[in-house]
Amino acid sequence: MAAHSSLIIFISELRKSIRRLGLSLFLVTLTIFFLSPQMLRYVQEHLAEKLYFFSVAGPFLAHVKMSLFGAVFVLMPWLLTVLWKAMGKPFKVEGKQLFFFVLFTCLLFYAGTMFCYFVTLPFGIKFLLGFGSEELKPVISVGRFVNFVTLFILAFGAIFELPIFMVFMAKVGVCPRSFFERNRRYALLMIAIVAALLTPTPDVVNMLLMGGPLYILYEAGIVILMIMRIK
Structure with a gap:
C-alpha cells in the first residue's frame, strides 16, 4: 500500500512539470536546429569519419536528431531537478539533500558524456573500423552515425x-548497503543485459566499453x- 501511494505521489509531482518540459524541449530543439550543421561537423571531425546519405530526407532527419540530442543535453539539469523532486517527495527528501542529489547527478551525467565522447567513442569506432581493408571500405550513413553517437553518449x-x-535507495531504506554487497x-x-540493450550495436567490444x-x-x-556510513 505504501509503495502504491508513493507511486501516485511520484506521478502527480511529475505531471506538474511535464507540459513545460515538453514545450521547452521543442523550443530548444528548434533553436539548436540552426546550429546543428556546425555540431555535426565538429563531431564528424572529432571522430574523423566521412559520412554519406542514402535517402533524400537523410541529412534533414540527422540534423533533427542532433538538435533533439542537444536540447536534452542542455536541459538535463532541469530534467533531473524535476525527476528528483518527484522521487524525493514520497520520502521527504527536500532542501539541501535534494540540492545535493540534483547537483551530483548532473555532475555525474556530464562526466559520463565527456568520458564517452573523448575516450570511449574514439577508441570504439577506431577498433570497429579497424576491420576494414582495401577490399572492405566503410560507407557510413549520416543517420546511423548520429544515432550511434547520440545514443551512446546519452547512455x-x-x-x-x-x-x-x-x-x-540506501538512504530512504529501499535497498540497504548489504543488499548491494550481497548481490554482486x-x-x-x-549490467551485461543493460549494456547489451543500451549499446547501439550488439558487438562484444561496445558492450565491454559500457559494461x-x-x-x-x-x-x-x-x-x-x-564512507558515508549508510547501512
Missing part, C-alpha cells in the same frame, strides 16, 4: 549516475555508502 551519461541512485553476481548479470565502467561505478557506489 553513458545515464549509467554514470548509478552511484548516486544507490546512495538514494546478479548486478554483474544485470566495464558500469560495474566499476557499482563498486564505487558501495564504497561511497561505506
Whole structure:
C-alpha cells in the first residue's frame, strides 16, 4: 500500500512539470536546429569519419536528431531537478539533500558524456573500423552515425549516475548497503543485459566499453555508502 501511494505521489509531482518540459524541449530543439550543421561537423571531425546519405530526407532527419540530442543535453539539469523532486517527495527528501542529489547527478551525467565522447567513442569506432581493408571500405550513413553517437553518449551519461541512485535507495531504506554487497553476481548479470540493450550495436567490444565502467561505478557506489556510513 505504501509503495502504491508513493507511486501516485511520484506521478502527480511529475505531471506538474511535464507540459513545460515538453514545450521547452521543442523550443530548444528548434533553436539548436540552426546550429546543428556546425555540431555535426565538429563531431564528424572529432571522430574523423566521412559520412554519406542514402535517402533524400537523410541529412534533414540527422540534423533533427542532433538538435533533439542537444536540447536534452542542455536541459538535463532541469530534467533531473524535476525527476528528483518527484522521487524525493514520497520520502521527504527536500532542501539541501535534494540540492545535493540534483547537483551530483548532473555532475555525474556530464562526466559520463565527456568520458564517452573523448575516450570511449574514439577508441570504439577506431577498433570497429579497424576491420576494414582495401577490399572492405566503410560507407557510413549520416543517420546511423548520429544515432550511434547520440545514443551512446546519452547512455553513458545515464549509467554514470548509478552511484548516486544507490546512495538514494540506501538512504530512504529501499535497498540497504548489504543488499548491494550481497548481490554482486546478479548486478554483474544485470549490467551485461543493460549494456547489451543500451549499446547501439550488439558487438562484444561496445558492450565491454559500457559494461566495464558500469560495474566499476557499482563498486564505487558501495564504497561511497561505506564512507558515508549508510547501512
